[in-house]
Amino acid sequence: MSQRRSAALLSLRLVGQNVALTLVCLLFLVPVIHMISTSLKGDMESYANAGLIPWTIDVAKYATVWQQTNVPLLGFNSLVVTTATTLLVLFVGSLAAYAFSRLRFFGRGPLLVVFLAGLMLPGAAVIVPLYQMNRTLGTMNTYPALIGPYVAFGLPFAILLLRNYFDTLPREIEESARIDGASTFAVYWRILLPLTRPVLATVAIFQALAAWNEFLLALLFMTKAHVRTLPLAAVVFTSLYQTRYEHMFALLVMMTIPVVALYLVMQRHFIGGLTAGAVKF
């Protein structure tokens, strides 16, 4: 009797939980739905129709926008920069994190502090010297102009997460390998790194999002049309006097689809990394 009652109570709670969650999720999705619906409206319709339901549906503009802003080229540029940044941060960052967690060397403590000090560095504060650095290195209007700073800005967070995860791994695993004669690098590459895969996925997602979406440095360092990245494209549809919201939002939707897809594909690993304690400092 009481068991049945508690079961009923449980299912009632489950319903309540689901209703609450659905409501909140819908509320959270409204701006996204608004974005998609605006992108479907007819030209200049949104000045008259503020609602979520388009009066006319104009999908053709997606093709126009695709062409006009050269989405394939900009998308390719974004993809190269994002992929390179992410891979570099993962490799270089995990090497350093491994050293900070497992190896002893001169200046280990202070160096870690130097890295962590960069955690909060606001990009806007160092743009001018960064620009001069790119000039000096001759990297203006090339992919490294963005990849370099993106990697540097991403490293502190990656090192922090990865080092802390390495710290939680028991040392016994590697000691037996050591006895079998594995080198320091082999321990990192063959033993620790595979164990870290979920956390690497978490770091990768955060890093890829940051690189894909970055705006300011891309604006200033990529001044030629053939190297520009996607976030710079929205500009085409705003002028001082007029904003073509429908076109702009079509572009915004196209910009967002790849990252959403990436998240959905990586979701399991990403969550796995978080559950494994990726975000622990």
Place this chain on the structure above:
Amino acid sequence: MCARFTRRQFVGMTGAVAGFALLQACAPAPTPTPVPPKPAAPAAKAPAAAAKGTVSEWGWVNWAENDKWKGLDGRPPREHFEGETGIKLEYTNYAYADYLAALKTALPAGAGPDVFEINWQVLQPYASPDIVLPLDDLAKVTWGDWKKQFIPGLIDEVDRLGRGQAYFIPIYGQLLGYLFYSLPIFEKNKLSVPKTWAEFEAVCETLKKSGAIPLAVGGKDFWQQVDWFMSLTEVAAPGKLDEVQRGNGKLTDKDIVQTMHLHKKIYTSGWFAEGALGVPTAGGSQLFHEGKAAMMLLGTHVISWSKVATLKEASLTWGTFVVPDSKGLVATAWAMSIPKAAKNRDQAWRLVQWSSAEKGQEIVAAAPEPPAHMKYKMAGVGTVFDKNIIEPLIENMARGKNRLRWMECSALIDAVGPVMQGVASNQLTPEAAMAELEKTRETRCQK
């Protein structure tokens, strides 16, 4: 013996450290020594002989591609330019707000394009031989007595900022401080164009009572605030702004402080659209287009961005007048400069020349924008609109009136926008606002 530390590793480490040290040393020196300007740097040869090659240009009006510039024959300026000169045009377009940041990072670093676009609000800091090429000699070689060939009000700006030199060539001008008004709304309320400020206030009040929005403005954009400010100073204290800039009087003097009181009154009386401070120009003018607002403050530039089709429709329903008791302002809407570091100087000058005195001017006239060169006339739209708006504006411009309201110092211009917002949103008193402006002028504008 020396576990985990071999000589090879030692050498490698030292090498890496030395490498970083070297890279650090290669970084640019903190104070680059100013190079003395080379007068008339591009070869002053006959324009037609200019070399082929490429020229890069940065700007925000999308001179190469934008639909606005296809009015002549449907082809974008890029095609015309490349076809006529054989020079390839590499154009980079920015949003106006981002554009200034891009210029500011590129030019001091000696990077940037061969030609850049600039307008009157931000000309001053760039009008210097440290940054751009002096163009006067070159213009003389190319055009002879060139200053007589351009609109006087625009040449005024060239002279005032160049002090005898020319650091930019105007491409087209604009008249600011004009109100566009809706004929139907005025008719419905039996209103006529106000001749004095007092009449203007009465008109606003009548309109408000009738349920219409008296004035549309994009108060979020600083440049709209600046336009308004310059009109209001003329109402409050005619000629004073110019006097102050010549060293007679201060912005905190009682007569010119009245400017901010007028400004405040407009907001507190509800003559602007509700929420005017929260919308950019595009949002503000939309209210006018939809017939919800009776007037909007803009200049000639409004004409070209409204599509010609819209204009024909609007032609019967729009009129224009100068802000009462004020004067309009002739200003450089768009000019071109050549950075000192430009790589393709010949091609750069060719582009400037083509844009300011040749086919470029025809394209500008067709846009329609008021061409800087007097040989070209801004095209009408073939309706009453020409009589209502375009003709009076262009006449004023060509006659070279309205030169007094000009603010020279960019720091001062930059300070006006936020301060106007501060007064409108009750965060600053009119006196405090003018005090902030005067402080900016004293500390940052006097050399």
Place this chain on the structure above:
Amino acid sequence: MHHDSAVGMRTAGSAASVVWPAICRFARRHEINGNVLYVLPALGVYLLFVAWPVISVVRDSFYDWDGIRPRRTFIGLGNYAELLADPIFLRSIWNNLVWGIASIAALLVLGFSMAYLLNGKLRARDAYRAALFLPVTVSGVVVAIAWGFIYHPEIGLLNSALRTVGLGKLAAVWLGDPRLALYSAIAVNVWHYTGAWVVIYLAGLQTIPNELMEAASIDGANAWQRMWRIAIPLVKPTTAALLILGAIGAVRTFEIVYILTQGGPYHASEVMALRVYNLAFMLHRAGYASALSVVLLVIAAVITVLQLRLYRGAHQGA
């Protein structure tokens, strides 16, 4: 001859055999060894693109410079002296503080409660989680443009919706009213990042053994008590980590405010990074902006160190 050179060689050899081990000993004592090579790639990139720019910013902060002309004047601490008496700068610090506290508080409450609701045997959990996480994947630029339109006083979704449901009185000038602008921007920030906090909290909650909750339930603790007495204390390390993330986000805040309000009206929503940007790029004051950057960097460093300390405490406590 032959004898001499042999001696020479022996001396050189013995010198090497004396000096090298000494170097080795010194190196070993101070742990100077090849292990540092693992850090060098990261350090190289970091020095080039973070450390060197920071040093240049410090250098620039001692100059009066418009950022355009090559001429600059050394004025020592002049910029810093001006900072202390600059009400607009102080206001940007205050705004940033409000931004940080309000965002973090909202994200903590929303993030935890959503995660707590999600932490059960829900069939649609992945869908809910993905829906909440969706905004996180959208770029700051896109978010700001989209919300700028939603907040539009005349044709924006928010005011239109309020008017449609008869709450027209609540319609406001979200970005143009100095009392609202900052909070409107904060709301966008909270919307943008709630998903990340939910996902991270959920991961933390899932490490709590089910038996613990069941045992408490058998002991008569109701849901509310279970949350306060078990879940919240046990996710303390996650909370601490999120606080750090929140603070990082607050200090770095730029894009959203830049696009939504440009810091206006009249500095009402200007945060520190935006103030730096405006000074350097809009107001032609690169030297002064550098001084502000230095202060911003110092504040960021202090917060980082403090939080990592605090965090250690929370971590060991749990």
